[in-house]
Amino acid sequence: MSTTNNGEYFIPEPSKWPIVGTIALTTTVIGAVNTIHSGSLSIILPIGLLLIAYLFFGWFSTVIDESMAGKYNEQVDRSFRIGMLWFIFSEVMFFAAFFGALFYARVFAVDWLAGGGNNAMTHELLWPAFEGIWPVLSNPDNAAIPAPKEAMAASGLPAVNTAILLLSSVTVTIAHHGLRQDHRKPLIAWLAITVLLGAIFLVLQAEEYYIAYTEMGLTLDSGIYGSTFFILTGFHGLHVTMGTTMLIVMLIRSIKGHFTSDNHFAFEAVAWYWHFVDVVWLGLYIFVYWL
Amino acid sequence: MSAVIEEHHEHHDHKPTGIGRWLFSTNHKDIGTMYLWFSFLMFFVGGAMALVIRAELFEPGLQLVEPEFFNQMTTLHGLIMVFGVIMPAFVGLANWQVPMMIGAPDMALPRMNNWSFWLLPGAFGILIASLIMSMMGMGSAPNFGWTFYAPLSTTYGPASTDYFIFSVHIMGISSIMGAINIIATIMNLRAPGMTYMKMPIFVWTWFITAYLLIAVMPVLAGVVTMMLTDRNFGTSFFNAAGGGDPVLFQHVFWFFGHPEVYIMILPAFGVVSQIVPTFARKKIFGYSSMVYATASIAFLSFIVWAHHMFTTGMPVAGELYFMYATMLIAIPTGVKVFNWVSTMWRGSMTFETPMLFAIGFIFLFTIGGFTGLMMCIAPADFQYHDTYFIVAHFHYVLATGAAFSIMGAVYFWIPKWTGNMYNETLGKWHFWLTTIGGNMVFFPMHFVGLAGMPRRIPDYSLQFAEFNALATVGAFIFGFSQLIFLYNVIKTTRGGEKATEKVWEGADGLEWTLPSPAPFHSFTTPPQVR
Ligand code: HEM
Ligand SMILES: [Cu+2]
Numbered sequence: 001m002s003t004t005n006n007g008e009y010f011i012p013e014p015s016k017w018p019i020v021g022t023i024a025l026t027t028t029v030i031g032a033v034n035t036i037h038s039g040s041l042s043i044i045l046p047i048g049l050l051l052i053a054y055l056f057f058g059w060f061s062t063v064i065d066e067s068m069a070g071k072y073n074e075q076v077d078r079s080f081r082i083g084m085l086w087f088i089f090s091e092v093m094f095f096a097a098f099f100g101a102l103f104y105a106r107v108f109a110v111d112w113l114a115g116g117g118n119n120a121m122t123h124e125l126l127w128p129a130f131e132g133i134w135p136v137l138s139n140p141d142n143a144a145i146p147a148p149k150e151a152m153a154a155s156g157l158p159a160v161n162t163a164i165l166l167l168s169s170v171t172v173t174i175a176h177h178g179l180r181q182d183h184r185k186p187l188i189a190w191l192a193i194t195v196l197l198g199a200i201f202l203v204l205q206a207e208e209y210y211i212a213y214t215e216m217g218l219t220l221d222s223g224i225y226g227s228t229f230f231i232l233t234g235f236h237g238l239h240v241t242m243g244t245t246m247l248i249v250m251l252i253r254s255i256k257g258h259f260t261s262d263n264h265f266a267f268e269a270v271a272w273y274w275h276f277v278d279v280v281w282l283g284l285y286i287f288v289y290w291l
Numbered sequence: 292m293s294a295v296i297e298e299h300h301e302h303h304d305h306k307p308t309g310i311g312r313w314l315f316s317t318n319h320k321d322i323g324t325m326y327l328w329f330s331f332l333m334f335f336v337g338g339a340m341a342l343v344i345r346a347e348l349f350e351p352g353l354q355l356v357e358p359e360f361f362n363q364m365t366t367l368h369g370l371i372m373v374f375g376v377i378m379p380a381f382v383g384l385a386n387w388q389v390p391m392m393i394g395a396p397d398m399a400l401p402r403m404n405n406w407s408f409w410l411l412p413g414a415f416g417i418l419i420a421s422l423i424m425s426m427m428g429m430g431s432a433p434n435f436g437w438t439f440y441a442p443l444s445t446t447y448g449p450a451s452t453d454y455f456i457f458s459v460h461i462m463g464i465s466s467i468m469g470a471i472n473i474i475a476t477i478m479n480l481r482a483p484g485m486t487y488m489k490m491p492i493f494v495w496t497w498f499i500t501a502y503l504l505i506a507v508m509p510v511l512a513g514v515v516t517m518m519l520t521d522r523n524f525g526t527s528f529f530n531a532a533g534g535g536d537p538v539l540f541q542h543v544f545w546f547f548g549h550p551e552v553y554i555m556i557l558p559a560f561g562v563v564s565q566i567v568p569t570f571a572r573k574k575i576f577g578y579s580s581m582v583y584a585t586a587s588i589a590f591l592s593f594i595v596w597a598h599h600m601f602t603t604g605m606p607v608a609g610e611l612y613f614m615y616a617t618m619l620i621a622i623p624t625g626v627k628v629f630n631w632v633s634t635m636w637r638g639s640m641t642f643e644t645p646m647l648f649a650i651g652f653i654f655l656f657t658i659g660g661f662t663g664l665m666m667c668i669a670p671a672d673f674q675y676h677d678t679y680f681i682v683a684h685f686h687y688v689l690a691t692g693a694a695f696s697i698m699g700a701v702y703f704w705i706p707k708w709t710g711n712m713y714n715e716t717l718g719k720w721h722f723w724l725t726t727i728g729g730n731m732v733f734f735p736m737h738f739v740g741l742a743g744m745p746r747r748i749p750d751y752s753l754q755f756a757e758f759n760a761l762a763t764v765g766a767f768i769f770g771f772s773q774l775i776f777l778y779n780v781i782k783t784t785r786g787g788e789k790a791t792e793k794v795w796e797g798a799d800g801l802e803w804t805l806p807s808p809a810p811f812h813s814f815t816t817p818p819q820v821r
Contacts, residue, residue: 011317011397014312014316018402018409019314019315019405021409022409022413023413025464026461029458029461030457032457033454036453078478079400079475079479082399082471083400086471089506090508093505093510097513098517100543101517101528104536104542105536108536109531109536109538110534113534118606139532139534140534145525145532223527226527227527231520231528
C-alpha cells in the first residue's frame with residue numbers, strides 16, 4: 001500500500017510501533033507485578049521499560065521524520081492538537097480521582113470515624129480515642145498504622161517549589177514567543193532555563209520526600225494523610241519528570257533547528273502539558289499543603 | 292439526511308498481505324474487523340463462563356464447581372462481557388462506520404487506532420492467564436465480582452489481583468486512545484457540508500460516548516491505582532484503621548461505573564436510531580431531540596453514581612438526592628423511546644433481521660429501564676439491592692439491550708462490509724431463539740430477586756428452584772443460538788448473494804453511497820454533502 005496521499009488526506013504507512021507498544025506495556029506490567037510480589041527486581045521489568053523507551057524513541061522519530069518531510073497538512077496538525085488537548089483532559093481526570101479521594105477523606109471519612117454525622121456509635125465502639133483533625137497525626141488504629149509526627153508545612157520547600165513552577169510556566173511562554181518570531185537564541189535560552197527549573201523542582205521535591213521519611217515519619221504507609229500526600233505529589237512529580245523529559249527533547253530539537261515560527265506543534269503540545277502540570281501543582285499546593 | 296452531490300472514489304485497492312496486514316495495520320476497516328472478531332471471541336469465552344454459572348444454579352445445592360471457582364466465574368464473566376465484549380464491539384463498529392458515515396478516508400490517528408486495539412489482547416491475555424493458572428491449581432483468579440469492592444479486593448484479594456489491576460490499566464489506556472481518536476475523527480474529518488447537526492445519530496452517540504470515556508476511564512485507573520498501593524505499599528485509602536474508608540472505593544468506582552453503563556448503551560441507541568428509520572422508510576422522528584437527549588443522558592450520568600450505594604450507607608440527604616437525580620434520567624431516555632416508536636408510526640415497515648433486533652431492543656431495553664426506575668427509589672432498593680432483581684435489570688439493558696443492538700448492527704452493515712447478503716432465514720432463527728432464550732433466562736430473575744435470592748451465591752433456597760431451572764434452560768438456548776450467528780457471519784464473509792451499493796431500500800447516508808464491499812480506503816477525496 002502507498003501512503004494514499006492524493007494531496008488530500010494523509011494516512012500513514014503500516015507501522016510496527018503499535019505492536020511494539022503492546023509488547024512493551026504488557027512486559028512492563030508483568031515485570032512490575034513480579035517485582036512487587038517477589039520483593040526483588042524481576043529482570044522482566046527493566047526489559048519492559050527499555051522496550052517502552054525504544055517505543056517512544058522510535059515512534060516519535062517516525063513522526064518527526066514525517067513532519068520534517070512535509071507530509072503533514074493542516075488537517076493532520078488539527079488532529080494532533082485535538083488529540084493532545086483531550087489527552088491532557090484525561091490526565092486532569094486521573095488527578096481528579098485522587099483529589100476526590102482527598103476531599104472525601106478530609107470532609108467525610110475522618111469526620112465520621114471521629115463520630116460525626118450519625119456515627120457516634122461507630123466512634124464509641126471502634127476507636128473512641130480517635131479525633132477528627134486534618135492533617136491526621138494520630139490514626140484510628142495508631143498502633144498498627146503509626147501516624148506522622150508532624151504535617152508538611154506549606155512554607156519552606158513547597159513554597160519555593162510553587163514559585164519555581166510558576167516561573168517555569170512564564171519562561172516556557174517567553175521561549176514560545178521567541179519561537180513565534182523565529183528568534184532562535186531566546187528560544188533556546190529560555191527553554192534551557194525552563195528545563196533547569198523543572199530539574200530544580202524535582203531535586204527539591206526529592207529533598208522534601210527525604211525529610212518527610214527521615215525526620216517527620218510522614219510516609220506512604222502512615223495513614224490517610226501520608227497516603228493522599230504521596231499519591232498526589234508522587235504522581236505530580238512523575239508528570240513533572242515526563243514534562244521535563246519532553247522539554248529536553250524540545251530543547252534538542254530547537255538546537256537542531258526543527259521548528260519554524262508557523263510549524264512547531266510539538267513545542268506547543270509540550271508547553272500545554274507543562275502548563276497543565278503547573279495548574280495541578282497549584283491545586284496540590286492549596287489543598288495538600290496549605291489549607 | 293445527507294445527500295451526496297458529487298463523489299468519485301478511485302480505488303487502488305491493493306491491500307497489504309499476510310499477518311503484517313493485521314499486526315501493522317493503519318486501516319480503519321481492518322482494525323474495526325479485528326475489534327469485532329476479538330469481541331466475538333470474548334463473547335464466547337464470557338458466555339461459556341455464564342453457562343458454568345447457570346449450570347451450577349440449575350438446581351439448589353452445590354454440584355458442579357467449588358464456590359471459590361464460582362466466584363471467579365461471576366467475576367470474569369462480568370469483566371469480560373463489559374470490557375472485552377460490549378466495549379470493543381462498539382469501538383469496532385465505530386471504526387468501520389464513523390469514517391464512512393462522515394465521508395472520511397480513515398480515522399484521524401490511524402497508528403494510535405491500531406495500538407488501541409492491540410492493547411486489548413495484551414490486557415485480556417493477562418486476565419485470562421490468571422484463570423488458567425487457577426484452573427491448574429496455582430492461586431486464584433480475581434474472585435471479588437466485576438465491581439471489585441474493597442476490602443474484598445484489597446485486604447482479601449488473591450495475588451492475581453495485582454495482575455488484574457494492571458490489566459485494567461491497559462484496558463483504560465486502550466479506551467482513552469480509542470476515544471481520543473473518535474473525537475479527533477469526528478471533529479476534524481467530516482466531509483465538507485457535513486455539519487454537526489447533519490451527522491447520523493450513530494456518529495453523534497459515539498461522539499458523546501467518547502467524551503464519557505475520556506472523563507471516566509482515568510478515574511477507573513485512579514481507583515485501581517489506589518487498590519494497588521493499599522495492597523502493596525501500605526496506604527490507607529480504603530482502610531478505616533488508617534483513617535480511610537472502604538466506602539470511598541465505592542464512590543470512586545461508581546463515579547466511573549455509572550457513566551460506564553451509558554458508555555455501553557449510548558452507541559446502542561445510535562445503532563437503533565440508524566436501523567429503525569431504514570426499515571420504517573421514514574426519516575428519524577425528532578433528530579435534534581435525539582441529540583439533546585443523548586447529551587442530557589451523558590451529563591446526568593455523572594451525577595447519579597451513588598444509586599448503586601443506597602444500602603452502603605450515606606447521609607439521608609445523599610440518598611434523596613441520588614434518588615431524584617436518577618429518576619431524571621428516565622426523561623431523556625423516554626424521549627428516545629418515544630422517538631423510535633414515532634419513527635415507526637405509519638412507516639412502511641419490513642422486518643428484516645436488523646429491524647427485528649432493533650424492535651427487540653426497544654421492547655427489552657425499556658423493560659430494563661423500568662426496573663432501573665424501580666431500583667432508583669431508595670427505600671425500595673433496600674429490598675432489591677444485591678438480589679437477582681439487579682441481575683435481571685442489567686441483563687435486560689446490557690444483554691437484550693446493548694448486545695442486541697450489536698447483533699442488529701452486524702446484520703445491518705455486514706452486506707456493506709463483505710459485499711454479500713447474510714442468510715435471512717438463519718438471521719431470523721438467530722433472533723427468535725436469542726429473544727426467547729434471553730427472556731427465559733432473565734425474566735424469572737425478577738421474581739426470584741424480588742423474593743430475595745441474593746446474587747453471586749452458588750447455592751439457594753428450595754423455593755427458587757423452578758425459576759432457576761427455567762433460567763438455566765433459557766441460558767443454554769441463548770448461548771447455543773449464538774452459534775447460528777457465528778455460522779451466519781462466517782458464511783457471509785465467504786460469499787452469498789451480492790449486495791448492492793444501497794443494500795436496503797430505505798437506506799440513507801454516506802456509507803450507502805460507497806460500493807459493497809466498501810473500498811479499502813473509504814473516501815479518498817471528500818464527498819460534498821448538501
Ligand atoms: C432508566 C435508566 C436506568 C436507571 C434509573 C437505572 C438504575 C439503576 C440502579 C438504581 C441500580 C442499582 C441497583 C442496586 O444495586 O441496588 C442499577 C444497577 C445497574 N444498572 Fe442500571 N439503571 C438504568 C439504566 C441502565 C443502563 C442503560 C445500563 C447499561 C447499559 C444499566 C446497567 C446497570 C448495571 C450493570 C447495574 C448493576 C451494577 C452492579 O451492581 O453490578 N442501567 N441501575
Ligand atoms: Cu447506575
